[in-house]
Amino acid sequence: MTDTPPVQAYRGSLEKLIAKIGEARGFDLGNYRRAYIERRIAARLRTVGLHSYRQYADLLDEDPREYDELIGTITINVTDFFRDKVVWSHLRPILKEMIAAKRVGRSRALRVWSAGCATGEEPYSIAMLLLDLLGDHAKDFVVSVTASDLDSDVLEVARQGVYERERLRHIPPSYQVRFLQQVGEGRFEMAPEVKRLVRFQKLSLFEPAPFRVMDLIMCRNVFIYFDRDQQVRVLENFWNSLARGGYLVLGRSEKLAPEMAARFEAIVGRERIYRRPSRA
Numbered sequence: 001m002t003d004t005p006p007v008q009a010y011r012g013s014l015e016k017l018i019a020k021i022g023e024a025r026g027f028d029l030g031n032y033r034r035a036y037i038e039r040r041i042a043a044r045l046r047t048v049g050l051h052s053y054r055q056y057a058d059l060l061d062e063d064p065r066e067y068d069e070l071i072g073t074i075t076i077n078v079t080d081f082f083r084d085k086v087v088w089s090h091l092r093p094i095l096k097e098m099i100a101a102k103r104v105g106r107s108r109a110l111r112v113w114s115a116g117c118a119t120g121e122e123p124y125s126i127a128m129l130l131l132d133l134l135g136d137h138a139k140d141f142v143v144s145v146t147a148s149d150l151d152s153d154v155l156e157v158a159r160q161g162v163y164e165r166e167r168l169r170h171i172p173p174s175y176q177v178r179f180l181q182q183v184g185e186g187r188f189e190m191a192p193e194v195k196r197l198v199r200f201q202k203l204s205l206f207e208p209a210p211f212r213v214m215d216l217i218m219c220r221n222v223f224i225y226f227d228r229d230q231q232v233r234v235l236e237n238f239w240n241s242l243a244r245g246g247y248l249v250l251g252r253s254e255k256l257a258p259e260m261a262a263r264f265e266a267i268v269g270r271e272r273i274y275r276r277p278s279r280a
């Protein structure tokens with residue numbers, strides 16, 4: 001079997017397939033890059049042993065569970081605690097400074113949004129870091145980490161907050177002792193003080209975000225596959241959801257679209273850490 005999609009001859013019916021999936025599941029594949037969608041559908045076709053979009057459309061009718069398989073293949077929910085160590089080493093002093101500024105100012109609220117949170121490792125990592133940085137001052141602050149994803153299955157895992165031992169390997173040992181408790185053979189649950197801070201919510205990034213004045217938005221390894229227009233819309237959404245001076249962190253291979261790059265300040269450009277200017 002070659003890597004070339006066996007579906008090139010049926011390119012025309014890709015549009016029909018996209019429309020079919022949109023109607024059945026309200027999920028608009030048209031917002032993703034075309035080449036990416038073709039590759040992911042080709043991968044599904046190989047898995048199920050079919051050779052055309054038309055055959056695949058028939059399979060979706062016969063077995064609607066295939067919609068979930070396909071959407072899962074497109075959205076990919078790989079994640080990790082403290083994913084990309086370098087980013088977290090930059091975030092630490094940024095959040096420390098943010099907390100210090102809030103302590104001298106009037107606001108005692110810290111609002112974070114993890115957009116595209118998958119199984120919860122990213123929002124729990126932020127919550128642990130914030131609790132560590134706040135120390136004894138945690139009680140003086142109202143901390144909220146809103147964690148959103150469009151996939152209900154990953155959100156269910158995230159809400160449970162129970163992970164196998166090998167998933168914990170990037171959590172610093174002192175955090176493992178403080179923030180995790182064993183709940184079974186090789187299984188660990190996030191401590192209540194961490195879970196309490198994180199609220200999970202089903203939300204598609206293709207819809208306008210219902211948030212305002214976020215201090216930090218992390219949207220990592222999520223929109224790399226969206227097409228250009230959709231990326232700009234998502235970034236507009238983030239802009240509107242951020243407080244002035246709030247931070248935006250993207251994945252290492254995700255760049256600000258040029259029309260948005262002029263609006264954000266690059267704080268650590270290489271690590272995709274940006275800021276909405278204080279006066280914008």
Ligand SMILES: C[S@@+](CC[C@H](N)C(=O)[O-])C[C@H]1O[C@@H](n2cnc3c(N)ncnc32)[C@H](O)[C@@H]1O
Nearest residue numbers: 075077078079116118149150151204205220221
């Ligand atoms: C690769 S994971 C990234 C998880 C985490 N942010 C990280 O970097 O480790 C991508 C997540 O984005 C979610 N996702 C993809 N498209 C989305 C969309 N349009 N709206 C909301 N979430 C989406 C997927 O369901 C998946 O859980």
